[in-house]
Amino acid sequence: MKILGIETSCDETAAAVVEDGRRILSNVVVSQIDIFAEYGGVIPEVAARSHLEAILPVIDKAMADAECSWDDIDAIAVTHAPGLLGSLLIGTLTARTLAVLHDKPLYAVHHLKSHVYANWLDDMESKNTPLRNALSRPSSRGSVAPCLARRQTCSSEEYSSDFIRPSFPLLALVVSGGHTQILYMRAHNQFEIIGTTHDDAVGECFDKVAKILGLPYPGGPSIAKAARSGDADRYKLPHPKVEGLDFSFSGLKTAVLRTVQKEVGVPISYPSHKLKELLTQQQVCDFAASFQKTAVEILCEKLEEALDRYPEIQSVVVAGGVSANKELREVLKEAFFPAPSLSGDNGAMVAAAAYYEIQSGVKPTDPYSLNIYPRVSVEK
Ligand code: KG4
Numbered sequence: 471m472k473i474l475g476i477e478t479s480c481d482e483t484a485a486a487v488v489e490d491g492r493r494i495l496s497n498v499v500v501s502q503i504d505i506f507a508e509y510g511g512v513i514p515e516v517a518a519r520s521h522l523e524a525i526l527p528v529i530d531k532a533m534a535d536a537e538c539s540w541d542d543i544d545a546i547a548v549t550h551a552p553g554l555l556g557s558l559l560i561g562t563l564t565a566r567t568l569a570v571l572h573d574k575p576l577y578a579v580h581h582l583k584s585h586v587y588a589n590w591l592d593d594m595e596s597k598n599t600p601l602r603n604a605l606s607r608p609s610s611r612g613s614v615a616p617c618l619a620r621r622q623t624c625s626s627e628e629y630s631s632d633f634i635r636p637s638f639p640l641l642a643l644v645v646s647g648g649h650t651q652i653l654y655m656r657a658h659n660q661f662e663i664i665g666t667t668h669d670d671a672v673g674e675c676f677d678k679v680a681k682i683l684g685l686p687y688p689g690g691p692s693i694a695k696a697a698r699s700g701d702a703d704r705y706k707l708p709h710p711k712v713e714g715l716d717f718s719f720s721g722l723k724t725a726v727l728r729t730v731q732k733e734v735g736v737p738i739s740y741p742s743h744k745l746k747e748l749l750t751q752q753q754v755c756d757f758a759a760s761f762q763k764t765a766v767e768i769l770c771e772k773l774e775e776a777l778d779r780y781p782e783i784q785s786v787v788v789a790g791g792v793s794a795n796k797e798l799r800e801v802l803k804e805a806f807f808p809a810p811s812l813s814g815d816n817g818a819m820v821a822a823a824a825y826y827e828i829q830s831g832v833k834p835t836d837p838y839s840l841n842i843y844p845r846v847s848v849e850k
């Protein structure tokens with residue numbers, strides 16, 4: 471079954487053709503990062519306008535790269551929630567029109583589900599280190615990894631291609647620019663939120679800390695890059711005290727701000743956007759490394775607690791833009807991660823999520839009445 475997946479929930483215009491929820495026949499992503507680097511963040515109206523310009527060429531290229539005609543496409547899938555209103559509108563209106571025009575069933579997919587399902591796509595990039603080997607290798611770091619390694623099992627169905635797939639029940643750690651959640655999945659297409667952030671998402675925290683340090687947008691990759699030359703133990707940053715499996719990241723951002731102010735000897739009233747002028751290159755790198763280490767530790771602590779609470783868990787999958795983070799990948803060696811290029815927003819994960827919805831018996835949406843939901847939970 472070939473599905474055309476369309477994604478426009480934030481600042482990436484993306485389309486892909488995926489066969490049977492796993493094999494990527496094409497994957498085209500046009501990012502607006504260059505536009506928003508200048509502003510230091512996404513401007514919703516500009517994002518929508520850019521989607522409008524890019525969407526049809528992106529879909530055409532996805533079809534051409536996959537060497538597909540419309541006759542070859544079995545269904546169209548599109549992100550309808552959550553995200554920026556204008557951005558969601560462009561993607562869904564395009565998908566609705568194409569579904570009517572070419573008489574294809576249309577599936578409306580939740581963005582966080584799509585991020586999770588990036589873990590079911592064939593990981594051609596990491597082919598040299600098959601997950602099968604990674605899983606049986608005991609980790610030398612952290613306690614989450616060895617505990618998972620013991621639990622990993624796989625049914626014969628999951629060995630059907632070269633790549634091992636996550637087993638149920640599983641925990642999904644969703645770490646993106648808008649969300650930080652731990653999801654419990656009993657089976658395909660069943661999502662229960664067991665932990666969520668009370669304030670900022672972890673990706674948002676990377677972006678805000680990068681701004682304080684004068685590093686370019688998006689903050690995640692630039693913090694990770696600066697951290698490579700930094701001393702992660704130079705600045706001690708606090709771990710928030712949050713009950714249960716929930717998170718809080720706004721305190722960590724403020725802790726970085728206060729520590730920077732103290733380090734450069736200015737009062738707390740000093741404007742945060744001017745601090746970068748007072749920091750040396752080495753201080754920036756040391757702050758980036760110390761922050762990244764703390765953020766990763768916080769995520770891992772909660773994941774460990776979740777694994778203690780749910781001893782039946784067979785796999786952990788990590789999803790969302792922050793899953794590209796190498797430090798996180800290093801610490802959670804035994805967890806499933808999408809191929810690095812599939813960590814961020816893309817159309818392939820939308821097609822994969824729709825495939826498993828279809829397998830779970832979900833019916834197509836009426837293209838004439840499909841709605842968008844800028845803020846809606848993955849449980850709905
Ligand atoms: O999933 P995503 O592409 O968009 C949303 O759905 O939000 O996530 C974007 C977030 C941004 O906050 C970005 O800074 C972060 O993912 N990110 C990273 C890395 N690459 C992207 N955070 C940490 N390390 C990275 N390497």
Ligand code: ZN
Nearest residue numbers: 646791814815
């Ligand atoms: Zn996303």
